[in-house]
Ligand SMILES: Cc1cc2nc3c(=O)[nH]c(=O)nc-3n(C[C@H](O)[C@H](O)[C@H](O)COP(=O)(O)OP(=O)(O)OC[C@H]3O[C@@H](n4cnc5c(N)ncnc54)[C@H](O)[C@@H]3O)c2cc1C
């Protein structure tokens with residue numbers, strides 16, 4: 001049997017907002033709209049994760065930083081979430097010879113927190129097992145498939161597409177004139193492994209993001225509350241395809257990550273490496289993010305980014321915050337708010353998509369370079385003496401709400417300034433050394449005469 005519900009004819013004085021996708025961004029968005037008094041209906045294709053016996057899905061830990069925290073703060077969720085996190089102060093680099101050294105993220109007190117994403121909080125109606133099949137851009141009517149196989153047709157005043165990287169809401173945008181869309185799969189995949197606790201304690205120092213940078217690929221490890229680490233191996237698919245047996249896995253780890261073998265356990269490694277195939281990573285850019293005053297995209301639905309900056313969820317949370325700020329400025333008038341949101345947010349989300357691509361190279365390769373470490377040292381030093389003029393890129397992205405596209409601009413400018421300083425200092429040192437050498441040789445020749 002099929003059903004039809006017209007929520008927008010509700011007697012509620014506020015409009016009805018349908019949030020499609022009850023993931024991280026959908027759940028937070030529901031709180032924002034509910035706080036404003038809208039009638040919020042969340043439609044999520046999966047069963048209620050809180051009641052599910054088996055929870056499918058992979059990554060269980062996510063780095064939450066300043067932008068995400070600010071967004072949570074607005075709806076009073078920051079403290080609850082942050083109290084469940086593990087602070088990370090630095091990267092910890094694992095060299096091939098087994099030595100480890102930290103690279104701090106910022107000043108003392110600037111830390112990234114891990115969030116165990118799970119419970120969605122909401123004072124709105126959650127409709128689980130409602131998978132959006134289609135929706136009409138003319139009427140706004142959405143068709144959902146329910147768990148019992150029935151189709152349900154639903155209308156709302158505003159549709160908020162938070163249905164992830166492969167958004168069904170976004171599919172209708174593709175049919176609109178002047179809608180820009182690009183999707184890029186990078187040639188690398190990822191595979192997750194678990195490093196168990198040793199004698200009830202973390203197997204490695206917990207307050208770090210551990211990196212094994214091997215130039216063309218890398219493994220990272222992030223701590224979990226249960227004292228395990230989730231290790232993620234990022235590597236070209238071709239390389240994954242070369243490792244097909246348990247013995248080859250051990251051989252590969254002996255060659256590139258020898259210190260990780262006893263920590264993960266050789267048997268577990270041989271087994272878990274083949275548990276799931278390597279997963280693909282995609283970067284999606286599009287614009288505009290809205291369709292008339294009816295529909296808007298947020299989170300991965302608007303901008304799936306590769307995971308290397310640890311900013312995907314943070315950017316999605318910031319989308320909600322920015323939208324909320326614009327709602328304040330424009331008195332909740334959707335016909336004005338939606339285009340303004342597109343205008344403000346597109347350049348920033350596109351910038352973080354590019355930065356995420358860049359950070360993979362920094363993490364897997366640049367951190368091995370002495371010149372990179374020297375420049376980072378100079379940047380941190382300049383930041384200490386000129387905190388408002390020079391702000392390292394990582395600090396701007398992770399510990400401030402500087403707009404992503406402005407952070408990129410400023411980064412290029414600062415790079416130039418720093419390089420000029422370094423080069424002119426080197427030049428001065430060179431000049432002085434040459435002058436000194438000349439005086440010295442002149443003095444020697446005069447003495448000889
Ligand atoms: C390996 C990895 C590590 C990452 N680490 C970090 C990190 O440390 N920090 C960080 O900030 N980000 C990180 N990210 C990115 C982060 O996971 C995503 O940005 C975030 O999950 C996006 O949230 P979302 O709510 O937009 O989308 P999703 O979390 O994908 O939620 C979308 C929801 O919509 C539902 N849905 C989909 N289709 C439909 C439909 N047709 N009808 C109804 N519902 C539907 C889905 O079931 C899902 O619940 C990482 C990503 C990966 C892959």
Ligand SMILES: NC(=O)C1=CN([C@@H]2O[C@H](COP(=O)(O)OP(=O)(O)OC[C@H]3O[C@@H](n4cnc5c(N)ncnc54)[C@H](OP(=O)(O)O)[C@@H]3O)[C@@H](O)[C@H]2O)C=CC1
Nearest residue numbers: 057058163164165166280281282283300301304305306307
């Ligand atoms: N940027 C990136 O590279 C990545 C981003 N992520 C983000 O994290 C979120 C959560 O990850 P996770 O739980 O692992 O998500 P899933 O891989 O479980 O995907 C969620 C849903 O998206 C649909 N889907 C998955 N892969 C494809 C595809 N290639 N083409 C079309 N539809 C697809 C599936 O819908 P159906 O049931 O209809 O098949 C699936 O149920 C993702 O939705 C995404 O937003 C995750 C991995 C990589």
Ligand SMILES: Nc1ccccc1C(=O)C[C@H](N)C(=O)O
Nearest residue numbers: 062063091209307308309310359
């Ligand atoms: N959470 C992640 C998931 C996957 C890959 C990287 C991250 C990071 O957080 C990287 C961190 N921002 C860094 O630059 O060291």
